[in-house]
Amino acid sequence: MTDQYFSGKTAIITGGASGVGRSLALALGKAGSNIVVGDVDKSAMAAIDQDLEAAGIPHRVDFCDVTQTDSLQGVLDGALESFGAVDMVFANAGIGAGEAGPMWAYSDKDWQWCFNVNVWGVVNSINVFMPYLVGRPERTHMVITGSGNGAYAVLPDVPIYTASKAAVQTITENLHYQVQAGGLPVVVSALFPGPHVVETGLFNSGRVRPEEFDKGVQGNETGINSVEDMKRMAEEFGINLQTTHPDEVAEMALSRLPDGNFWLLTLTEENEAKIRRRADMIINKTTPVPESVG
Numbered sequence: 298m299t300d301q302y303f304s305g306k307t308a309i310i311t312g313g314a315s316g317v318g319r320s321l322a323l324a325l326g327k328a329g330s331n332i333v334v335g336d337v338d339k340s341a342m343a344a345i346d347q348d349l350e351a352a353g354i355p356h357r358v359d360f361c362d363v364t365q366t367d368s369l370q371g372v373l374d375g376a377l378e379s380f381g382a383v384d385m386v387f388a389n390a391g392i393g394a395g396e397a398g399p400m401w402a403y404s405d406k407d408w409q410w411c412f413n414v415n416v417w418g419v420v421n422s423i424n425v426f427m428p429y430l431v432g433r434p435e436r437t438h439m440v441i442t443g444s445g446n447g448a449y450a451v452l453p454d455v456p457i458y459t460a461s462k463a464a465v466q467t468i469t470e471n472l473h474y475q476v477q478a479g480g481l482p483v484v485v486s487a488l489f490p491g492p493h494v495v496e497t498g499l500f501n502s503g504r505v506r507p508e509e510f511d512k513g514v515q516g517n518e519t520g521i522n523s524v525e526d527m528k529r530m531a532e533e534f535g536i537n538l539q540t541t542h543p544d545e546v547a548e549m550a551l552s553r554l555p556d557g558n559f560w561l562l563t564l565t566e567e568n569e570a571k572i573r574r575r576a577d578m579i580i581n582k583t584t585p586v587p588e589s590v591g
């Protein structure tokens with residue numbers, strides 16, 4: 298069913314050179330889709346280009362900075378030139394700013410970079426791709442990668458990231474409502490990588506941090522620059538941090554997309570409990586207590 302659905306379709310994936318986007322690109326390609334990857338990381342772009350080539354998947358890999366609408370428009374134009382049509386857009390590019398300490402001491406550059414990529418990247422993607430997608434006679438997909446960290450959990454260790462993903466969830470839900478209200482043939486979905494911390498490059502986002510947002514610090518101020526660092530730190534507190542492979546995220550997303558599912562989300566019992574605790578806390582007006590990562 299999955300391969301039948303995806304075969305011959307064309308997908309644009311922003312942030313498709315690494316992590317979740319890379320797994321989506323390879324899984325969709327193996328299911329028969331043409332793949333267009335847009336990313337800013339030139340070495341990762343070269344690697345995914347080779348991987349797609351080796352798998353015999355029709356593809357193109359274009360430089361694309363989601364903070365720039367011209368750059369996104371270039372990816373759409375390239376996709377149309379190579380494959381004639383676009384059926385699915387995955388607005389997936391995202392970064393972690395690596396903030397640490399009290400909010401009032403953060404560098405504005407952390408807020409600006411994170412909101413530029415995570416929030417404006419999604420807004421720009423909506424502005425560039427939706428006019429095209431709503432004009433297609435066939436059913437199309439707009440999949441926006443958010444995060445449980447922001448959509449339903451508030452993590453005091455990463456307030457900037459959490460705030461950006463709270464905005465992304467609201468934007469995605471509102472896009473869905475507007476598309477529904479207009480009776481338009483676009484399926485809008487919210488993709489939540491998880492259910493645990495996903496083994497990707499997100500914790501080393503500094504590798505693609507542009508000079509204009511440089512705050513003069515090497516790596517993250519948290520000292521966490523990879524999932525391995527995170528695991529080690531958790532172990533020091535006696536916590537066995539569970540992780541998820543990005544291929545599992547792609548598999549989950551592809552299994553649900555054909556049904557037109559909005560929630561591309563896997564919940565553990567702990568995640569469900571977090572959602573309930575948050576809802577109860579608001580309804581009962583109890584003092585907020587923070588959740589932990591994972």
Ligand SMILES: NC(=O)c1ccc[n+]([C@@H]2O[C@H](COP(=O)([O-])OP(=O)(O)OC[C@H]3O[C@@H](n4cnc5c(N)ncnc54)[C@H](O)[C@@H]3O)[C@@H](O)[C@H]2O)c1
Pocket residue numbers: 311312313314315316317318335336337338341361362363364389390391392414442443444445489490491493494495496497498499500502505
């Ligand atoms: N890793 C997790 O645990 C986790 C959990 C929830 C949500 N997410 C979300 O998943 C998405 C993918 O991230 P990932 O975890 O695979 O990390 P990743 O770092 O492996 O991949 C992100 C990709 O986005 C690209 N990128 C960064 N800035 C860009 C820009 N301005 N324009 C275009 N591309 C840009 C990077 O080069 C990279 O290839 C993000 O939106 C992230 O917030 C990740």
